[in-house]
Amino acid sequence: MKIKHCRNIIISLLLITGLGWAADTSLTPQQIYDNMQAQESKINDLQFSLKQIVELKAIKERQVITGKIIYKKPDLLHVEYTSPTQQLIIANKDDLVMYILEQGKWQENMRQKVSNLIGKQWKSEYGLWSVSDLAKNYDTRASKEGDKAVLLLEPKDKTYMFKMKILIDTKNWLPVKTTWEDDNQLITSELSGVRMNTGVKDDLFKFK
Numbered sequence: 001m002k003i004k005h006c007r008n009i010i011i012s013l014l015l016i017t018g019l020g021w022a023a024d025t026s027l028t029p030q031q032i033y034d035n036m037q038a039q040e041s042k043i044n045d046l047q048f049s050l051k052q053i054v055e056l057k058a059i060k061e062r063q064v065i066t067g068k069i070i071y072k073k074p075d076l077l078h079v080e081y082t083s084p085t086q087q088l089i090i091a092n093k094d095d096l097v098m099y100i101l102e103q104g105k106w107q108e109n110m111r112q113k114v115s116n117l118i119g120k121q122w123k124s125e126y127g128l129w130s131v132s133d134l135a136k137n138y139d140t141r142a143s144k145e146g147d148k149a150v151l152l153l154e155p156k157d158k159t160y161m162f163k164m165k166i167l168i169d170t171k172n173w174l175p176v177k178t179t180w181e182d183d184n185q186l187i188t189s190e191l192s193g194v195r196m197n198t199g200v201k202d203d204l205f206k207f208k
Contacts (some may be wrong), residue, residue: 029140039173045072045200055186076205
């Protein structure tokens, strides 16, 4: 069964605690946000493969989740997990529905209104943050890892005790890896095979 990890961006997305993060004065958070915002404005649809590692600290449980994600502006999402179980999630402006595969057919397993807590966070789980929301809701530092820009984020609302780290490809200013960590769990998400503006059809986002 897939470990639930609804927390708040996403993005697909994609933080590490106690690493002694150092700011990189050659690259400011605002510069990164500006470049990401410019790229975000060009996106009509986006698809990529996801590998997500979920680690539960107390019980030392580790789970690897893989799947494919398709997003279409402004609020359509299609997520198909391939392991450890086959699951399908379809979301739009109002609803999020999860399906499980039974006897070769997708059967509805859960439905949530997007206005609910889980629904509000569906974009953030997959790295599909609104850049403006990141800038508004997080205290941010900038750094670099090789040729990747890095955003180090902590919620401005200190009732939320977690940290995030987002690695951004400076060639296309899209996230390639994120980590999310609190006292209980560490979630690492890696994006690969990113394809943008391929003309995704709306049929992919229809509820079954």
